[in-house]
Amino acid sequence: MENVTLKINGQEITVPADYTVLQAAREAGIDIPTLCYLKDVSQTGSCRMCVVEIKGARNLQAACVYPVSEGLEVFTNTPKVRRSRKVTLELLLSNHERKCLTCVRSGNCELQTLSEELGITDIPYDGERQQHEVDTLSPSIIRDNNKCVLCRRCVSACKNIQTVAVIDATERGFKTTIASPFNKSLAEVPCVNCGQCIAVCPVGALREKDATDDVWEALGNPEKTVIVQTAPAVRAALGEEFGMPIGTPVTGKMAAALRRLGFDKTFDTDTGADLTIIEEGNELLDRIQNGGKLPMITSCSPGWIKFCEHNFPDFLDNLSSCKSPHQMFGAIIKSYWAEKNGLDPKNIVTVSVMPCVAKKFECGRDEMEVAGNRDVDIVISTRELARMIKQAGIKFAELPDEKFDNPFEEASGAGVIFGATGGVMEAALRTVAEKLTGKELSSIDFHQVRGTDGIKTAEIPVGDLTVKVAIAHGLGNARKLLESIRNGEAEYHFIEIMACPGGCVTGGGQPIVPARVQMGIDLKKERAKALYTEDANAAIRKSHQNPDIIKLYDEFLGEPGGHKAHELLHTHYQARSKF
């Protein structure tokens, strides 16, 4: 790419010719406010917050879409620019429910930040305001259009990135509203609950259904033994809620915080991930050796599962019958662990802390129970855990590093990398390769399956067999991959699919990072790094070598894929309507 030189506020800067003015300004250390713009998601130039003066241009131009060119002269801080941005913002605010004190996004709201930065001290336009009913019917996502600024970032995430496309702009002019067809609730359309709309929302118009009160209630009930487990991706992002840099792993402090919140036992879902690998690896080998349905596709991501049920019902037999790691682990806590500790599972409450809001839907699926006991009673997201820690007055940054509880204290590094795209595949390969050949792998780092390309494919030699694998993250990529298989253009043995772009580290339940910060970093990579580092430093890095898992099979489960394993750890799926 050739470079061009332009002037911004009199300062000369040389940048690649395919840059926008916004990118060039950022590189020159000049901040331009944005609202509808979000890297990789939305670049429409419609909100007009990022307007700049360009020498020779008649009108103000939107920096987020204006391409740089040789000799261009840009002014980002003239009276005309400042006045225009301010009026635009004042008009936006005039139709906004300004209930910042009680808003979930207070303190992390892009509109609030803009108000502060542009010096809004008054709302001069006091006209009619749109009134909307809040949609609370979904088990995962709450949509409150009274707070919507119509930036359409959620529409783009849902339609262009995920190809779920259950929301769009409806009506027009002042009545324009982001909604589902025929104003149905998100619970009544093929929403897969991935929560990517929440992750991209600049304001509080989209949020998770908060379950922290349910957790507090359980913790306050002396009759209940409350067990918490945390997913791998949570430790890679929780620190951000307490001001730590993106990509800081906080495993030890997180375990310490959970203990201080009052959970009776603090376990690591990584153990559930190791268990998943044993069951899923066994299932894969069985399918390959006995002519079962291939490709086999992972089933850890509940957003992906629901997407498949709505849009690819012809692939339901390809899905691994394994429950997701936290559901498996929940079932084990209420059977094996309860039995060992002489507890009635009815008095155990299992809480999962997940980077995901689709898990809230998943834990409520009818089939996710054994003998009348729900595998997992409550799911909270990483954001909700942070809220609980703050409510409890725990100084997170000052906590000592502690370990998870016994048993299940030490999970494998393979379990940790489940949180990044390609991680489940790599974990499975480490186990399947050794089980199949009976020999120890010389290197267990499968770099072919790492990284953030939308679709990754690899051919992995395992003994006499060449295992063809594919990995997709983001449902748009999953759709592309499945269509290529449906059309007979590609063939694989094993596929990993994660609903969220980047995998769980950038799941819909993770801390929300403002557009401005996202512009300068690759969030997926930074958070994944935390997990791969933890894996590299782990004493045990293969699921089948996790001593707690070996013991679990010896003492309780018997064989992988055996009768008891099936009863507790496997599930089934159902075709759902496309509309």
Added chain:
Amino acid sequence: MKQKTLPFQGTPEQEAQLKKVIAEHKGQKGATIPVLHEAQNIYGYLPIEVQEMISEGLNVPLAEIYGIVTFYAQFSLNPKGKYHIGVCLGTACYVKGSGDLLNKIKEILGIEVGECTPDGLFSLEATRCIGACGLAPVLTVNEDVYGRLVVDDIPGIIEKYRQ
């Protein structure tokens, strides 16, 4: 969700016609709006059942189709009744009290503007100036024009079409 005023009564013939239209436009860029136009010609309006068929046929998300249908005033989500009432809300009619006429009609029929009675007999629309200001306030029922009205005239007019 909006109250459905009349159950969908599409016929197999209409469906075959729509499928033909979809097949003709499939793969073309910008096919959605022409297909919606023809679909409205076939069915008279664009209920969810029709929008789903178009979404399936053109492989365009239902949310996008619904967005288009609600954006353009020409597309209607509700059927027209056997008798379509248009109340003029142009300036002259409005100052002569056509707003009260409209309210009376809504009250008698139990429907809002843009809706159709469940028996399919009446639908209601608020129109711009229809150019009959000399007769203000004015309403139309299909091709019939009624002018110089007062609210008390409304029950009689509606009753006439109920016969």
